[in-house]
Amino acid sequence: MPGVCIVLLLTINTIHAQTIGGRVISAKQEPLTPVTVVFQKGDSILVTTTTNLQGLFHLNVQLVNGQTYTLRLSLVGYHSKKISFVYPDTNQLRLVVLEEDRKTLEAITVTGKPPLLTRKSDRHIINVESSAFANGFSAAEVLQRSPGVWVDNMGNIRLKGTQPVTIMVNDVVQRLGNEELADFLRSLKSDDISRVEIIPNPPSEFEAGGSGGIIHIILKKGRKNGWSGSLNGEYWQQAGKPYFTTGATLNHQLSKLYLSGSFAYTRDLRSITEKTSITYPDLSSFDNFTDRSEKIWRYQYRFAAVYDLNAAQSVSLQSSFATTNFDQLFKSDEIYYAGQLSHGSASSAKHREFNFSGVTLNYSFKPDTSGSILKIIADLSNNIRTENSEYNKVNDDRTKQRLWRTDIPISTKVYSIQSDYTKVFKAKMLLQSGLKYASIYRNNELITEDLAGTIWVPHPGQSNHFIYRENILMLYASAEKTIQHTTIKAGLRAEETFSAGNELSSSAKFARKYFGLFPSLFLMQSLNAEKGTAITASYSRRLTRPALNELNPARIEFSNYTSVTGNPNLQPQYSNHFSLAYQFIKNHSVETYLTRTNNFIAVSANPGPNNSIDYYLENTGITTAYGIDYSSTISPLSIWTIVTDLSAYRSVYSFNNKPYRQTSFYARSLHTLTFTNIVDVDFMADYRSPYIYTNLYTYGNFSMDVGFTKKVLKAKLRLSFTDMLNTSREKEWTEEKDYTIAFYRKRPIRTVRLSFTYQFSSGKKMQAKNIDTGGQEERRRVGS
Numbered sequence: 001m002p003g004v005c006i007v008l009l010l011t012i013n014t015i016h017a018q019t020i021g022g023r024v025i026s027a028k029q030e031p032l033t034p035v036t037v038v039f040q041k042g043d044s045i046l047v048t049t050t051t052n053l054q055g056l057f058h059l060n061v062q063l064v065n066g067q068t069y070t071l072r073l074s075l076v077g078y079h080s081k082k083i084s085f086v087y088p089d090t091n092q093l094r095l096v097v098l099e100e101d102r103k104t105l106e107a108i109t110v111t112g113k114p115p116l117l118t119r120k121s122d123r124h125i126i127n128v129e130s131s132a133f134a135n136g137f138s139a140a141e142v143l144q145r146s147p148g149v150w151v152d153n154m155g156n157i158r159l160k161g162t163q164p165v166t167i168m169v170n171d172v173v174q175r176l177g178n179e180e181l182a183d184f185l186r187s188l189k190s191d192d193i194s195r196v197e198i199i200p201n202p203p204s205e206f207e208a209g210g211s212g213g214i215i216h217i218i219l220k221k222g223r224k225n226g227w228s229g230s231l232n233g234e235y236w237q238q239a240g241k242p243y244f245t246t247g248a249t250l251n252h253q254l255s256k257l258y259l260s261g262s263f264a265y266t267r268d269l270r271s272i273t274e275k276t277s278i279t280y281p282d283l284s285s286f287d288n289f290t291d292r293s294e295k296i297w298r299y300q301y302r303f304a305a306v307y308d309l310n311a312a313q314s315v316s317l318q319s320s321f322a323t324t325n326f327d328q329l330f331k332s333d334e335i336y337y338a339g340q341l342s343h344g345s346a347s348s349a350k351h352r353e354f355n356f357s358g359v360t361l362n363y364s365f366k367p368d369t370s371g372s373i374l375k376i377i378a379d380l381s382n383n384i385r386t387e388n389s390e391y392n393k394v395n396d397d398r399t400k401q402r403l404w405r406t407d408i409p410i411s412t413k414v415y416s417i418q419s420d421y422t423k424v425f426k427a428k429m430l431l432q433s434g435l436k437y438a439s440i441y442r443n444n445e446l447i448t449e450d451l452a453g454t455i456w457v458p459h460p461g462q463s464n465h466f467i468y469r470e471n472i473l474m475l476y477a478s479a480e481k482t483i484q485h486t487t488i489k490a491g492l493r494a495e496e497t498f499s500a501g502n503e504l505s506s507s508a509k510f511a512r513k514y515f516g517l518f519p520s521l522f523l524m525q526s527l528n529a530e531k532g533t534a535i536t537a538s539y540s541r542r543l544t545r546p547a548l549n550e551l552n553p554a555r556i557e558f559s560n561y562t563s564v565t566g567n568p569n570l571q572p573q574y575s576n577h578f579s580l581a582y583q584f585i586k587n588h589s590v591e592t593y594l595t596r597t598n599n600f601i602a603v604s605a606n607p608g609p610n611n612s613i614d615y616y617l618e619n620t621g622i623t624t625a626y627g628i629d630y631s632s633t634i635s636p637l638s639i640w641t642i643v644t645d646l647s648a649y650r651s652v653y654s655f656n657n658k659p660y661r662q663t664s665f666y667a668r669s670l671h672t673l674t675f676t677n678i679v680d681v682d683f684m685a686d687y688r689s690p691y692i693y694t695n696l697y698t699y700g701n702f703s704m705d706v707g708f709t710k711k712v713l714k715a716k717l718r719l720s721f722t723d724m725l726n727t728s729r730e731k732e733w734t735e736e737k738d739y740t741i742a743f744y745r746k747r748p749i750r751t752v753r754l755s756f757t758y759q760f761s762s763g764k765k766m767q768a769k770n771i772d773t774g775g776q777e778e779r780r781r782v783g784s
Contacts, residue, residue, distance in 0.1 A: 019482050021058040021428060022093035023371055024051050024073060029311050031055025031371055032098060034127070034195060038072040047529040050118065050127070054371035054424060060485045060526040063087045073098065076129075076220075094426075095369065116633045116643070117147055119536060119583055121480070121487045121524035122203045124148070126196040129220060132641060132672040135680050136709045136716035136757055138234070139188035139217060145670050145684060147631035147645050148198050149215065157215065159200050160593055160627060160649065165212040170219055172318075172360075183298055187247045187264040189232050189757050191716065194220045200593070201520065201540040201577045204476040204491025205420070205432055208518040208543050226762045227252055234755035238748035241269040256308040261301075268296040274745045278561065280611050281738035284338035286561055288346075295327040316362040326352040338611075350389040357382050371424035376417075383412040403451040404459065406556070412442045412548065418474075428482050432491075435475040442468045446554045464554035465504040472497050478520070485529075489522040497545070501568050503553055510568050516543055532586035538579050546570040546601060550617050563608065564615040571619050573599040587633040594626040602655060602694035605736050613739060620694070623653035643670040655695050656736060664691035680709040699731040703749070715758040723750040 024035045034050040037057045051057045063069070067087055074080040078098040085092060116133075118125040126146045128134050133142050144151045150158045157165050167174045167181060169188070174181055197216040199206070206214060229250040236243035247264035274290040299322065306316040327350070334344040358381035365374045387408040394401055418436035425431070448462035478491030495518065500511040520540040527533040552566040574597065581591035599619040608614040627649025635641050647666035654660065666688050673681040689700045704727075707720035728749040734741050 019058055019060050019428065019484050020063075020090050020093060021056065021482070022096055023369075023424075024055045024057065024096045024098060025369065026078070027097060027099060029366070029369055032075055032078070034129075035073050035075045035098070036130075040070045040072065041067065050125075054373070054422065054430075056371055056424065058428070058482050058487070060529045062529075117587060117589070117631065119524070119534060119581070119589065121489050121522040121536060122201070122538065123197050123199040126198065128190055128193045128195055132674065132680065132682070134190045134193070135682075136718040136755065137190040138186045138755075139190065139193060140182060140185035142190050142193060142196065143185065143215065145643065146196055146198070147633075147643060148200075148629060150647075150666055150688070159198065159213040159215070160595070160625075160629070166210045166214045168214060168216040170217075183245065183266045183268075184264070184300060186234070187232070187245055187266065187300070188217070189230065191757050191759060192219050192230065192249070194218050201522075201538045201579060202542070203489060203520045203522065203540065204478045204493040204518065205434065207474065208493055208495050208516065208541070209545055210542065228761035230757060230759045232755070232757045234753060236751045236753045238270055238751045241271060241748070243268045243270070243751070258306040260304040264298075264300040266296065266298040268294070270294050270748050272745060272747050275743070276562075277742040278613065279740040282338075284611065285336070286611070287335045288332050288561070289334075290330055290332040293329045297325045299323045312366045314364050318360045318362070320356070320358045322354070322356040324352075324354040326350075326354075328352075344394055346391070346393045348389060348391040350387065352385070352387045355384045370426070371422070373422050375420045377420075379414070379416045381414045385410040405449055405456070407447040408445065408556075410442070410444045412440070415439045430480040431478070433475075433477040436473075438472045438474070440468070440470040440548070442548050444468070444549070444552050444554075446556065448557075460505075462555060462557065463505060464552065466552045466554060467502045467504065468499070468548060468551060470497065470499040485526040487522075487524040491520045493518040493520075501551060503568070508553070508568075514572065516574070518542065532583060534583045536581045538577070540577050542575045542577065543572045544575070544601065545572045546617075550601070555614065561612050562615070563612065567617045570601060570617055571599050573597055573601050573619070589631055591629045592627070593629075595624070597623045600653065604656065604695075605734065605739060605741065607737060607739070613741070620655050621653070623651065625649055625651045639674050641672045644668070651692060658695070660692055660695070662690070662692040665689040682707045682709075695734050695736050697733045699733075701728055703728045714760065715756055718753075718755045720753045721751070722753065726750045
């Protein structure tokens with residue numbers, strides 16, 4: 001019996017639950033990502049993973065002393081590598097070099113595809129490049145189909161609940177408004193996307209601003225020496241009017257110099273119908289029926305240059321320019337009832353022009369080959385917006401007749417400089433730290449004039465000149481450590497804000513200063529690497545600063561009955577985010593979360609003169625939102641893949657002394673059928689139940705899409721039909737202070753779309769450069 005115990009004890013001692021890892025680099029000493037890493041014992045695959053931005057990988061697996069294991073590594077554009085070793089000798093895994101494959105792209109074979117969804121301690125990753133999502137979709141369609149991401153008819157993107165997210169592309173925050181951002185995402189093709197990182201609770205290395213999380217789109221890095229690029233185009237038919245977009249990218253490598261450029265053009269013609277009904281406390285009412293015609297032209301240009309000073313140092317310059325011309329024509333019929341009916345009509349014409357320019361200078365230094373890096377980034381952006389509108393109102397009641405116009409020039413400049421340092425220790429520990437300074441200057445003017453006879457006369461009560469300045473100091477530190485099957489990441493960020501506003505028209509001024517600490521903590525426990533089971537938990541504290549236009553005290557009239565007024569006394573809102581997730585089978589996961597927000601910024605409807613309604617921003621107190629999400633990816637047949645998302649959340653808060661409680665649901669099912677060398681078919685059904693945001697109740701929505709993709713040589717052709725049943729619409733209702741407001745809008749969501757993507761290249765493979773940009777949170781607020 002003692003001998004049996006000794007043998008059993010020796011056997012147990014040779015089995016180790018270990019975390020092994022290493023780093024993958026190119027011959028030029030550059031980290032490679034996303035390298036697919038497959039860990040095998042014999043012919044059995046034990047676990048798969050991908051490398052991160054530093055080229056690092058970690059594997060949690062049961063190992064036995066004296067046993068032989070195999071590691072397979074592969075990346076498009078590089079020769080695959082196979083490494084065999086006898087445990088515990090893992091020295092050859094610490095630094096792995098992959099050699100460039102000088103063959104054409106078509107001749108490269110990639111083994112071991114990563115799963116569609118990969119979970120990390122602080123984010124989960126959608127592996128677009130190796131999935132059906134890389135099948136001629138736009139970036140907007142990829143997000144619409146990604147697990148855990150929800151996109152509505154207006155292009156608003158959400159992760160959890162109703163808070164808006166921040167969109168980043170290759171570390172650059174996209175600072176555009178909703179319409180411009182939606183078009184940019186449509187012009188960006190999935191063939192150029194490597195992966196999408198979903199970060200509901202951002203860690204400390206990201207700015208604390210923004211409570212809705214971050215979606216980070218990372219473009220492919222594999223390119224060719226010589227020339228490479230792509231051409232794309234898309235045409236829609238939307239309710240009898242066309243939408244057209246086209247674009248091109250071009251890249252070139254010349255010794256140590258890498259050049260890249262892109263261009264996109266969009267032309268959009270569309271018609272929208274709207275209805276607004278208001279019931280007042282005295283039971284009088286107002287109904288407005290509007291037909292809106294829109295013409296939009298957009299141009300976007302991007303240019304980048306990277307020069308390698310040596311193997312460890314590089315400098316880069318990135319510039320981007322965008323121009324949007326937006327013409328709108330509104331024609332309305334109005335009915336006003338106050339004991340007797342009064343009929344009227346209104347028309348307005350708006351011309352808006354947006355011009356954006358931005359330049360980023362980046363220096364990077366790699367002090368060692370373990371993945372450590374120092375970055376210094378300087379950023380400047382300039383955003384100029386002009387809006388000219390003319391309104392004409394005719395009514396049976398001559399006192400309600402009016403002809404007026406507005407001119408709204410806005411200029412915003414953002415400067416920032418930052419330094420970030422990442423230190424990697426033996427592939428199992430990571431330290432990060434950084435500091436940043438950002439400055440914002442906005443000059444906002446509103447000029448309102450009434451037509452008196454034949455002369456335009458200034459309307460002093462509705463004119464405004466507002467100048468706003470803001471300076472932010474930020475610093476952070478974080479550490480990440482993997483101990484056997486457990487990964488722990490903790491960080492702390494500090495931000496101090498100095499702001500001042502000056503309303504020149506009334507000589508009203510304000511100044512404020514506030515400081516905040518923003519901790520974050522992430523835990524990931526691998527339960528069974530072979531089955532893919534794991535538990536993750538996270539906490540982070542965030543803030544949302546008021547958008548710049550929300551601080552302007554100007555009152556802007558949209559009609560005699562509605563207007564909006566900013567609030568210079570708005571305070572930032574602070575949110576605490578908690579989440580717990582369980583991945584119980586490969587490609588199946590469930591997550592619960594809780595968000596509690598103080599000083600929540602909301603829109604309140606206040607009574608104005610002559611039964612008008614003035615929308616006003618204010619801080620409302622504490623809100624609580626909690627919910628549960630489920631996502632899965634299954635393949636009933638080799639040609640058939642199903643991605644399912646289910647979500648439920650509940651909002652609890654009080655607004656204007658009235659309690660609000662609402663439980664809402666999301667459901668989405670995406671089916672992809674792949675008929676090799678024939679056609680790929682995808683079908684998606686999406687449902688969102690009614691939900692509330694402050695005192696605004698939004699009705700539910702349902703839509704169905706289908707698409708067909710065909711590969712022809714190096715091109716992909718796609719035909720798709722969106723909202724086939726024509727059920728998508730925007731319908732909202734609110735009741736406040738004895739006012740009832742109902743709103744309905746129908747956009748041309750039902751479309752027929754035809755698109756193509758063509759990729760070309762010549763020369764050998766190379767590693768494209770990833771250019772970092774500062775100004776993250778500041779640009780998000782400028783674009784709002």
